[in-house]
Amino acid sequence: MARALVVLRAGALALAAAAAAAAAAAAAPPFYVLDPATFSSLLGADLPWATASIPFFEASNATLTEVYYFRWRTYKTHIHPSDPAAAAAGYPLVVTEFSPSVGWAGRDNTIPCAQGHHVRDGRWLRDGANGTSAGATMDSYALWWVSGLSGVRQNYYNWLATALWDRLSVAGAARFLPRLAAHVPALAALAASTMNGTLPGGDCSRWDAANDGIYSWMGCAGQEHNPAGGGLQPLVHAMMVSEAASLAAICRAVGNATCAARFSAQRDAFQARLLRLWNANLSAFDTLNSSLAPRGSPWAGVRTLASLSSPWYFNAVPAETAAAYGASWDAAFDAEGLGGPHGLRTAEARSAGYSCHPRSCCYWGGPVWPFETAKAITGAANVLQSAVLSAAAPSVTRPRVWRLLTDYAAMHTGAWTITNFTTGARANYTLLNASGYFLPGLGVDWIAEAGCAEDATWTDNPGGGFFYEHSTFMDIVIQVVAGLRPFAAGAAPHVTVQPLQPGDGALAWWCLDGALVNGKIVTVLWDADGSRYGRGAGLKVLVDGEEAAAAATTQGPALNVSVG
Numbered sequence: 001m002a003r004a005l006v007v008l009r010a011g012a013l014a015l016a017a018a019a020a021a022a023a024a025a026a027a028a029p030p031f032y033v034l035d036p037a038t039f040s041s042l043l044g045a046d047l048p049w050a051t052a053s054i055p056f057f058e059a060s061n062a063t064l065t066e067v068y069y070f071r072w073r074t075y076k077t078h079i080h081p082s083d084p085a086a087a088a089a090g091y092p093l094v095v096t097e098f099s100p101s102v103g104w105a106g107r108d109n110t111i112p113c114a115q116g117h118h119v120r121d122g123r124w125l126r127d128g129a130n131g132t133s134a135g136a137t138m139d140s141y142a143l144w145w146v147s148g149l150s151g152v153r154q155n156y157y158n159w160l161a162t163a164l165w166d167r168l169s170v171a172g173a174a175r176f177l178p179r180l181a182a183h184v185p186a187l188a189a190l191a192a193s194t195m196n197g198t199l200p201g202g203d204c205s206r207w208d209a210a211n212d213g214i215y216s217w218m219g220c221a222g223q224e225h226n227p228a229g230g231g232l233q234p235l236v237h238a239m240m241v242s243e244a245a246s247l248a249a250i251c252r253a254v255g256n257a258t259c260a261a262r263f264s265a266q267r268d269a270f271q272a273r274l275l276r277l278w279n280a281n282l283s284a285f286d287t288l289n290s291s292l293a294p295r296g297s298p299w300a301g302v303r304t305l306a307s308l309s310s311p312w313y314f315n316a317v318p319a320e321t322a323a324a325y326g327a328s329w330d331a332a333f334d335a336e337g338l339g340g341p342h343g344l345r346t347a348e349a350r351s352a353g354y355s356c357h358p359r360s361c362c363y364w365g366g367p368v369w370p371f372e373t374a375k376a377i378t379g380a381a382n383v384l385q386s387a388v389l390s391a392a393a394p395s396v397t398r399p400r401v402w403r404l405l406t407d408y409a410a411m412h413t414g415a416w417t418i419t420n421f422t423t424g425a426r427a428n429y430t431l432l433n434a435s436g437y438f439l440p441g442l443g444v445d446w447i448a449e450a451g452c453a454e455d456a457t458w459t460d461n462p463g464g465g466f467f468y469e470h471s472t473f474m475d476i477v478i479q480v481v482a483g484l485r486p487f488a489a490g491a492a493p494h495v496t497v498q499p500l501q502p503g504d505g506a507l508a509w510w511c512l513d514g515a516l517v518n519g520k521i522v523t524v525l526w527d528a529d530g531s532r533y534g535r536g537a538g539l540k541v542l543v544d545g546e547e548a549a550a551a552a553t554t555q556g557p558a559l560n561v562s563v564g
Contacts, residue, residue: 034513042069059510071473074466106153113156119163146186155201157221165246172488172518224362228300229292234285234307242314312379326393340453356452367450370471399502488518498558
């Protein structure tokens with residue numbers, strides 16, 4: 001016992017020393033290339049918060065720059081103080097899906113459906129040395145869902161363990177693992193219940209023993225009116241692959257081999273279940289035992305964006321057999337399929353019941369939905385940044401993924417109009433602005449819930465804008481434009497850098513500065529001719545201001561850079 005105590009004490013001291021080193025690094029100057037004051041017109045009164053909290057970014061594409069800061073500002077409006085009892089328990093701030101209070105939320109207006117998106121973007125909030133920074137806020141919110149506080153609802157399928165691993169991959173073990181470790185038993189219990197088909201806080205799913213999988217209704221994961229219907233959904237089973245893999249990794253990180261083995265086995269089981277949801281006749285993942293299946297068929301027989309995006313977003317397709325499933329991406333670039341002229345549809349245009357302008361909310365039988373658009377772009381980036389997966393899915397190309405990103409960015413701007421889905425009337429922007437629907441200084445930048453990819457029109461009643469946080473954007477810019485992917489949770493903390501612009505000339509310059517990964521400030525920049533940043537031409541990766549890697553082109557293989 002004495003030896004065990006000595007070992008534990010030594011481990012605790014090592015973690016404390018590492019945490020102190022991380023804090024010291026965080027206190028260093030966070031920007032080595034960009035001057036935050038340059039972006040004051042885009043950030044307005046939020047400039048001090050942004051300077052203390054976020055990585056800064058600019059690109060020769062002005063829309064990407066503008067929307068990047070718009071989305072950070074909207075994100076900030078969704079960070080709210082929790083109630084005094086929750087704050088006293090160690091969870092002082094939460095992130096909400098809706099800024100105004102809504103009746104279907106749980107404690108402190110929280111809703112779990114978009115929780116994974118909240119953490120995926122919010123994982124880049126930078127930590128300060130005092131533990132009260134934006135990064136510490138994200139740690140608190142990520143653990144809120146397994147806090148044990150009464151009134152914290154788990155009534156939607158969501159990717160909590162995956163989100164926690166995402167946060168750990170940026171923060172690093174010294175920064176986040178000690179706090180996460182205390183919540184692993186609760187996290188494992190929640191995951192086990194969900195994987196058995198029991199969704200806490202809801203009765204919309206069950207275990208389908210005959211088909212060996214989770215039968216869930218569309219609303220369980222926020223997929224209302226999805227034309228694939230209820231059944232064994234690729235979305236849910238792909239999510240469970242990622243949840244099990246993430247939990248196994250978390251359990252290994254805290255030294256719980258039994259837990260790691262248990263969830264590794266679950267990962268393998270759910271991956272096999274997911275692959276059984278491949279409909280070869282459709283060349284797509286499809287819903288089995290569907291409530292909307294044609295008579296005589298076990299399949300829904302319809303391609304949906306959720307069923308396409310999820311296996312690749314959650315890295316649930318095994319690399320060794322990925323070529324058998326790569327054709328699912330063809331639908332994303334098919335004009336009669338999911339590939340609309342202004343963005344991705346949630347169901348194919350050729351689908352029965354397809355509607356671009358439904359006169360109700362939460363109708364995912366055709367409209368653009370940023371929740372799934374974000375997953376699809378990230379999933380496509382995951383494919384391109386893997387040599388094996390990109391060979392398996394040849395329809396996923398740099399120009400096509402770049403088009404998905406630029407279409408998504410344009411959705412936030414005046415390039416899209418806002419209409420009333422009940423009357424079809426175009427919104428009066430003057431009245432909306434006078435009513436406070438737009439953030440000061442950013443014109444008519446906007447993001448809503450549902451839109452039409454055919455005519456670039458938001459079809460929500462006015463109520464989106466910065467009041468609704470249900471998708472990622474900043475993380476996509478970081479992964480697709482800067483090419484930055486963090487892997488700070490393992491024994492050899494590192495980042496990879498592989499930008500996905502379609503050619504070196506697509507952007508003359510861009511820079512991501514002040515990204516804190518494992519206590520190190522990471523800067524990535526591209527300067528085609530060296531005139532923008534004065535550090536020479538090409539692709540550069542800096543760690544704490546010192547050049548750590550470089551390349552002459554954005555089109556090469558990934559750069560691997562230590563942040564240990």
